[in-house]
Each structure stands twice: as structure tokens, then as C-alpha cells.
Amino acid sequence: MSKQDVSISRSGGCCTPISVAALDEATASEGAAVFKALSDPIRLRLMSIIASAGAEVCVCDITPHFNVSGPTISHHLRVLREAGLVDCERRGTWVYYWPLPDRQQWISTLLSVPETTALAR
């Protein structure tokens, strides 16, 4: 792991929350694919380990957190990568992972709710 500090800036609110407007079919398909990637407890824990690390994470430091095989962990990491939630780079023996905050923030914004929602019933 190198020592260079990289500041990730994000584009911020990049979509209209579902509490404001109904989704079109294309956005619903895109969003559902991201939710599917996070719909497994192991993948959600993997995502949280990578997102909270504050640095890129070697797969060698991830695997010991789980009682499943290395290939299983690799499979789940590939699903997260294909959903655009993380990226990785192989250096020598190991693969290093880091989060892609734009994608994560996109679905967070999609689900955000105005502080007080007036519901006419």
C-alpha cells in the first residue's frame, strides 16, 4: 500500500430521490442491479469493510473476516466491482480494493427522504 493521499471528490446529488418522483424503467433497472449487489450479507459486509477502511484494502486483510473460502470472497468482490461500487488493482501476489463513492452516494440519494414528509391520507 503506497502512502499517497488521494482526495475523492464526488458529484453530489446525482439523481432525483424516489420520494420526489417515480423512477423511469431504465433508472429502475440500473438501481435494482446495484441493490442486487448489496442484497447478500457477505457482500454488504465486504462493501462496508472497503468503504470504511479509509485506505485501499488488500484482499489478504479482508478474507480473515469471513468463514468462507477465498474463491467465494473473490466472487462476491467481483459482483461489487461489476455493480460499480468498488474497483481494484492487482499488484504482485495480492489484489487491492477501494470504494467508488459516486455509485454508493447515487443510491443513497435515490432513497433519501425529505426531513418531514407530508402524506395526505
Place this chain on the structure above:
Amino acid sequence: MSKQDVSISRSGGCCTPISVAALDEATASEGAAVFKALSDPIRLRLMSIIASAGAEVCVCDITPHFNVSGPTISHHLRVLREAGLVDCERRGTWVYYWPLPDRQQWISTLLSVPETTALAR
């Protein structure tokens, strides 16, 4: 649909975002179940229609948005209800749905990313 205005107040940020701390297994299982409910494009569109309506929605006004059968829509709505994302009430012939913003905001907060994330690489 009655005319009473109901203001839904929410408990706000109710969990630690995954960008701040890794999830424990119990929270990961709970979160993954909610993401699974949203991992289908039809369910995500259903959720967005209910969340954005600003009023409770009759299932009779939901079904015409989709090219699938009524029982299929009912199945998907039941999945959203079991995930704690919507609730419903039968009145006469029809069932009326409304969003449960606490649950929706919980997963939004879970995925939220600080404005600038410094990643040491």
C-alpha cells in the same frame, strides 16, 4: 382516499454509515434483506410510485403502470411490506399503500458518503 393530512416525522440518521464503520453480521443481514426487496426493477418502481405519491395509493392506480398481472403486482407489494418499506390497509374492494420513511431513510443513511472522502492509497 380520505383528506386527512398526516405528517410523518422520522427519527433521522439512525445508523452508522458504512463509510464510517464496518457492519456487524446482524446489521448486514438486516440491511441485505432490505436491499433484496429493492433488487427487482418492478419492486423499485413500485416503491418509487408509492414514495413519491404524496398520498396513499390505491393498488387500482398502481397496476396500470405495469405490463404484469395483478397477482404479480400483489406479490411484489407483499415483499416491500415484509421488508418494512411500505404498509397497507384494505378498505372495501381495494388495498391502499403508503411508504414507511424510517426504513427507507435507514438504508439511505447506511449508504451515505461524507462529502469528501480522503482515501490513503
